[in-house]
């Protein structure tokens with residue numbers, strides 16, 4: 001695993017780090033509750049994780065745009081109420097990106113996908129801390145925006161606000177008066193990665209709401225299918241077609257988002273077409289054998305792990321040829337993370353924190369820890385005892401230990417800078 005050259009910019013991806021942190025904390029709580037024989041996971045740790053999760057969840061509330069409901073953040077109020085009016089649609093909801101008042105569709109959709117994944121896998125643990133409804137409300141706040149941003153099958157609004165003017169204004173969203181420019185993709189100006197990521201978000205969220213709100217769930221699924229077709233049938237990168245976005249969330253390609261979206265659609269529909277899509281396009285887009293870093297730009301490691309999930313749990317798919325490359329690459333990603341593995345990544349600090357990029361440096365350790373926890377749970381749940389890395393084998397507990405180390409360093413860093 002070699003770090004990609006860092007992108008030039010990005011004021012903004014703080015957001016993603018926090019979201020994934022939430023997921024991983026949840027995952028770690030899960031780990032601890034189920035493995036209380038670990039001597040380093042005593043009761044006070046569980047309490048610390050629970051606190052961290054609660055605080056991390058507030059982040060969504062703080063970032064909310066629109067007419068707020070049950071707002072508990074004293075310094076936040078209604079804002080962005082006319083967003084979308086230029087196109088006669090309601091884009092008032094959704095989440096601001098970071099310290100600015102931009103709504104960037106590409107990372108916002110990724111946030112919704114990962115939040116959905118953590119609710120799907122660890123919702124029970126959220127419920128035990130009374131945070132499940134909170135998480136689902138925050139997810140719905142985002143998917144409500146995404147639904148409205150997709151007014152017809154081949155049109156998706158991907159940005160609200162003009163980053164150049166926005167970043168010059170040090171004001172509150174509640175009092176901003178500048179023009180809220182809209183940016184969209186359509187068949188003339190396609191944006192495969194952002195359409196596909198939005199499809200992934202909606203497919204994943206449709207699973208979250210499947211039981212609690214059937215109607216909402218099928219609306220999400222309808223949008224997800226349309227967006228996937230739009231993305232696939234009109235291939236082109238949004239950051240090539242709309243070069244202005246390059247200074248913010250530049251995409252390095254759309255193949256990963258197509259596979260990721262198809263994987264989520266398969267989980268949501270069990271429609272064979274989507275499974276065929278990943279099998280047929282894996283060689284071209286899956287970067288088999290080359291571990292990489294899960295992030296708002298690169299969905300491949302997430303896709304590898306999500307598709308391995310099928311080989312662990314879905315009858316008839318354990319030896320599936322079409323999924324083999326994904327499964328092997330998922331293993332390679334995991335082997336890269338375990339510090340004592342012969343193929344361990346060297347992208348770490350001396351203290352052992354994953355270190356890939358100076359921009360939002362914590363996004364990679366937390367996303368890696370999230371995937372490691374998921375994978376170790378898949379192994380444990382399906383009774384797979386060992387992971388082979390070259391000539392050595394490792395246990396699910398090695399992955400958990402890695403995940404815990406990243407979260408501990410993360411929490412320590414955050415406490416250090418906020419004390």
Ligand SMILES: *[C@@H]1O[C@H](CO)[C@@H](O)[C@H](O)[C@H]1NC(C)=O
Nearest residue numbers: 007008239246247250251252
């Ligand atoms: C955006 O990414 C593309 C593809 O990786 C690259 O060629 C381009 O230079 C990047 N643009 C910026 C502004 O970093």
